[in-house]
Amino acid sequence: MGEPTVGTTPPRVMTIAGTDSGGGAGVAADLRALAACGVHGCVAVTAVTVQNSLGVSGFHALPPETVAAQIETVATDIGLDAAKTGMLASTPIIQAIVGACDGVGIGGDGPIPFVVDPVAASMHGDPLLAEDALEAYRGLLFPRATLITPNLDEVRLLAGVDVHDREAQYDAAKVMHGFGSKYVLVKGGHLREDTEWCVDLLYDGHTFTELSGPRFDTGNTHGGGDNMASAAASGLARGMSVPDAVAFAKRYIVEAVRHSYPLGAGHGPVSPLWTVRPWWEEPTP
Template identity: 85%
Template sequence: MGEPTVGVTPPRVITIAGTDSGGGAGIPADLRAFAACGVHGCVAVTAVTVQNSVGVTGVHAIPPEVVAAQIETVATDIGLDAAKTGMLASRPIIEAIVGACDRVGIGGSGPIPFVIDPVAASMHGDQLLADEALEAYRRLLFPRATVITPNLDEVRLLIDIDVHDRTAQYEAAKVLHGLGPQYVLVKGGHLSEDTDGCVDLLYDGHTFTELPGPRFDTGNTHGGGDSMAAAITSGLARGLAVPDAVALAKRYIVEAVRNSYPLGAGHGPVSPLWAIRHWWEEPTP
């Protein structure tokens, strides 16, 4: 007889997102954050990108019915404690995701919390989605969301508010909440007013909560938004209330940016390695 195993099944989550062949963002970033936050990550691939640290040179969208089948296959066997989205590529994919989520109880009135990271803009603020896909976010996904996590460029594309100060950040949170999510997290990483810090703003329709953090002098922030949304998803899967899950994610992303590293000729990724015990550096007994 061999030695018995000691593993206990952790909370289970799924990322519905695109790949990043350079490993900086998308599904790779989500899976790293999931592991660092102590949950088991599953995937539903929406698109395969040809990407490195400099930029994206190609995108191949997965057929919508295949995206939906990935979600349902995982949910009906492995089970899910929370779910998140990343890059969704097109309106037909969004519509297929909505149908699959309704069938397995993700978001809306279902029992599985749903984090919507509306990946709609590049690191440089360029629009990544057609207008019809942005409308699908607003009409189909946001009303099903436990929390949405736009950055300021995505706020501009989604609701046409250009946030340059704290007052506009508050106004954007109100308008976004009116689209139906339970919570809105307007991330402040791109807010030029905050030269010494970075304030993210959480709003539940009644209460605003500011989450301050340091601002780092680095261009290596690739995958930061994905990673923060994945950390929120992990907290929800572990049974935390949304404000506590967001606070956990804020701590995670601050340290991930602090420990970010250069990679290739462009933008390096945020790093989860601060949260992982360096067992390989310990001497073998």
């Protein structure tokens, strides 16, 4: 990507998501990924979780009007080149986000690309979304999305499709695209039939594109979905097409998983640190 020009404002991307007190996922992971991909990250916090490497023991959702105000305040001053979502917690928060995004041109027919990562549960299986909010995703958010990035568990919850093989992954992409997004990326990280490769499937309603990368024998994949959606949003903010932005995100996440590290007694996070030049190890001029 080359070094940015000193004093030049980089592309700006907002993450609309919850916190992770353990730092492995949520806005902490998003901001690390956005910085690693060379963009300026802005935040609209939706919820505060009580979380470590072993799981989520509780969360507090913010008032919907506070979530909407964060989006509006940033977009009307700093400006945005893309936005992405993570944990949204409830239907009222989703409704508030939709209203705010419509008002500032995020998604839909607006000029700002919108990546929706439909986070419904943590990697430990802890619920992060009220059950009635699934319909709000399908009816309100997906039709406004430039790209949605469900994993296979989220496909099962949202579309009722149980994916156990590649054929079912293709079927799931068709069903998910039917909810109205421009593109859908059905991530294959949980597909057990792929023992050596991890294949993600991009679909625009006409064309399927398989993006494959090596599968690593690690349990340290916390925040992987957040990182990939953030990287894709970064590519879109840079003016890439959706296929190019997703390919960019795939390259990023392969290396982030390769460089993942243990943390605590549970699952460690994927790491964006592979992108960082170790300037601190260089001699001082």
